[in-house]
Amino acid sequence: METYSFYNVSVVLFAAFGSLFTGYSSAIIVQTVGQPSWYKSLNLESDTTAPRYSHTTTIIGASNGVFFAGGTLGCLIGGWFGDKLGRVNGFRVAATVGIIGAAIQTGATNQAMWLVGRVITGLATGQTMAAMPTYFSEVSPPHSRGLMAGAHGSFINIGFALAGWIGFGCFFESNSSFGWRFPNAVLALWGLCLLAGSFFVPESPRWLVSKGQDAKALEILCKLHHDPADIEDHFAHRELRLIKSQLEVNHQLITELGQWQLFTIPTYRRRSILGFVLMMGGQNIGVLVINNYNTLLYESLGLSNMQSLAVSAAYNTWAAFANMGGATVSDRLGRRKALLIGYAGCIVMFVVATGLIAKFSVNASKHYAAAAVTFLFLYVFFYGAFIDVNQYTVATEIFPSHLRSQGSSYSLAAFFLTDVLWVDLAATAQAKIGWKYYLVFIILGTAHLIHLWFKLPETSGLALEEIDALFGKEQIATDAEEPGEKGVVVEEEREA
Template sequence: METYSAYNVAVVLFAAFGSLFAGYGLAVIVSTLGQPTFYSSLNLAVTGSHTTAIIGAANGVFFAGGFFGCLISAWAVEGLGRLNGLRLAAVIGVIGSAIQTGAVNQGMYLAARVITGVSVGQVFTAMPTYFSEVSPPHSRGLMAGAHGSFVNAGYALAAWVGFACFHASGSSFGWRFPNAVLLIFALCVLAGTFFIPESPRWLCARGRDQEALQILCRLHHDKADPEDHFAHRELGLIKKQLDADKAAVLADGKWQLFTKETYRKRMILALMLMIGGQNVGVLVINNYNTLLYQSLGLSTSEALIVGAAYNTWAMIGNFVGAMVSDRLGRRKALLGGYIANVAMFTIATALIAKYSETTSKSYAAAALTFLFLYVTAYGGAIDPNQYTVCAEIFPSHLRSMGTGLAVSGLFLADTLWLQLASTAMATIGWKYYLVFLCLGVVHTIFLYFKLPETSGLALEEIDALFGKAAAGHIQDEELEKVAATHYDTKVQGSEGETSEVQA
């Protein structure tokens, strides 16, 4: 099977509202900090140590909330279902974004940031898990890569909305409306969960085999495969793997993610991927890009439009990277992305350092050029693949927990770096970036030795890459027999005729 159904694409695009919400929720603080009325609305001076502390706290508590959101989601999407877990995140997002939009003092705003952070953390865990489980193996990089792509689309949209509202900066509308858009996206996510199917793997694990079959037949239907052999083969793989996983749980206990070597290897790899994506400094640049560009001599308006262009370019890179992920392979993309990312950031940091000494516009322009090249490497190679690998390397019964813990590492790393950023940039300036350069080298070396190639494999076949025999390594004909023993693929029509199950 070399194509994927239009229904599959529609499901992924509709579900991507969750990723759009998460990206916008991460980025809305950027344009908020560029609006003069934000400071006056919350009784903050435009500059000063107290303002610096509040800005750091607004970022820090958001990512602290995101950390706990990941842990909540790891339980919710496994215990309640992938869709119910996403619904819970959307409801919390509605509450948080409403309070954030209407905040009238510093405490209220910070409390809202915690709540929206919890919601965004939940979505960051739920979406990669969901995408990976509804995508066919040959296009999982494209479809699961939609998470990173739409997160960046949220970043770009937040930047452009913020720039547009800067021209209405005479009132609090300038910063409240961009936050209100986050509320709209949260409502869209909640509504969308009633139009997309549950994960067939989660259904199989709950004994709801017939529902799983119907969904897989719709997700993977192809005119060249009218009997849905591909769906039956995948169901056979799922069932065999679930049987093996149940036996493993009985033998090794529910904490096997930490007690079994094969799963510990995956947990360490997933953590290094998610933490590594932040240890190269991408979010520090994104969340403080208005302040960074102003330090390079741009006015507030110019800084906002350059920031919007920067995030738009990152979004384009993400979509292109997702489209070539399956063809290029996850390993080549991630290693190439890290190498190029570190190289571009090294040059950009040197140029920023030179500008701080000379204030020459030529150095500022060159620094901006290499920052754009930096995000090209990140958006085109790292971002669309890190979430995909993080979710696909875990088996179904551990996927939500493994993904949740790994993504929580992302939020912990960002809590640290963003909490330090406002003070560090005010005191040591460009030297703060040297930390990220060193960490980028460390993560590149680790991934070179530890990252296998996962593209093109069914989720149930990835076990073999980590020293565990895959239960699904049997012939296609046998897999269809396995499916046939568990799934009734025919139903009786109203007049006693046999007809195909319709999803």
């Protein structure tokens, strides 16, 4: 029976600093807007009844908008860096950009400087968002890819939780700018950890084979997938043969069909659409609007500023535990079933929570507030355990090796573009129409559930080179009997 080695797990955990950076950088705005000293430092009005608060709302919306705009660009260039420089060098570029952005964000003395820092950290976050799941998928054996690649979503949620508790702790130093500057400075620490960790993780074997470094790739595969019951590393040799035969066909396809086959070939186009819609769906169901504005949401339910920060931190900690639990069952449950359960559960919980928030808006009862918060916690359980832990894995593994970095980066760019829309609108929408804003996400979430029911195949347990058949294309690379033999190549199935 195949197992994954301690070395394999340690590599994923080391690389997961990139995922931690992604989550922390996305979440830190929640704690920042909950710190009174932030408003004072940037000359913003914190009183929601004051005439100038509309400008504050604009800046809060812009803080999220420019961050996710930078993230969109980061996803696109992150995929390019991963292909041209290697996966690990891509980590180093992202870490360096992130450290610079975190320093500017932390030291901001005016609104313009703050927004510049947000753009740069968004750029780095987009790079890590695209780079990490690709890397995790490429160093994980098929039978445990859900757990290994699921580390991306798990550590994103750990980043959210850490941002919450650090922000809550710093609230008690809210009389000085330390209250908001220190939590932002911690972001630079995660960037430094990623940069340092990049010198201890191996390059992706698939990328090395694409550059003709077969011996080095085999050495890494043997370490990654070593099994005491397989002392001669037959599994690693088999995987190398699959990778080599697949890449030979990939090179031929690129020569014949060009660089834009992701959009011109029907089988790849279907995968692109699925990847786009899947990553958009994860945001169209409303999770990031709740995350990025939950302190404001909790305040609207009658909680104090300090209570809102504490509940927000607890919410993200609960999500992190749900995500880690979901990762352990991802391979057994299957990606398709998990995602369908997640969407259905989120929709039901969000419907109830929205109804309770609507009731609270006309009858400010603590019972309604407590019930609404409870159902939001149930909502994020379904999201963390079933959606978040699987969406990044699927958006990466559905693409063939020669298009994986490009395809997954485009899918994750759709993730950020969706966020640009929703979080930029959220502050104003919540101020103008309140709970009615959440109806949009209930409707969109239902539409995505229907789409996934009909279009999402099961990818669990298959080698990355074996997923082609799920999308109307015959497997184009098969195993060979001996390490020196060439894999069997089958002509691509053409669609009418």
